[in-house]
Amino acid sequence: MKEYEFFDHTADVGVKAFGKDVSEAFANAAKGMFDIITDSSVISSKGTYEIKLQADDLEQLLVDWLDELLFLQSAKNLVFGEFKVNVDENERTLSATVSGEEFDKKTHKIGTEIKAVTYHMLEVHKNEPCFVKVLFDI
Numbered sequence: 001m002k003e004y005e006f007f008d009h010t011a012d013v014g015v016k017a018f019g020k021d022v023s024e025a026f027a028n029a030a031k032g033m034f035d036i037i038t039d040s041s042v043i044s045s046k047g048t049y050e051i052k053l054q055a056d057d058l059e060q061l062l063v064d065w066l067d068e069l070l071f072l073q074s075a076k077n078l079v080f081g082e083f084k085v086n087v088d089e090n091e092r093t094l095s096a097t098v099s100g101e102e103f104d105k106k107t108h109k110i111g112t113e114i115k116a117v118t119y120h121m122l123e124v125h126k127n128e129p130c131f132v133k134v135l136f137d138i
Contacts, residue, residue: 043081045099
């Protein structure tokens, strides 16, 4: 099964991420997001961050998850390539360990800057096939 695919929408770019469950789909959405920002295949796992979130629903949890990663990327100049995500669908909580490193122009290519995660076309499908769909403002 492929991890994700991109789709275009006016001045935005979207990711449809797949997984055997919601946790894997959330992780693959993050991979897709960082492949927009840079080539995530060259990101080393030099440091790890723990992320814990809770939201009113899974759609909000997806936005909060990607927003948190985008914040770490822009505020701390970090890029991530490895995502271990656990989503509790009943409690609407997420706990994750993400690994990556500081962005370095010598190592990482400059991709497209993501300004924001949007709610437009946002989807979380819990049943097979499990996938999430999110649109980024670029």
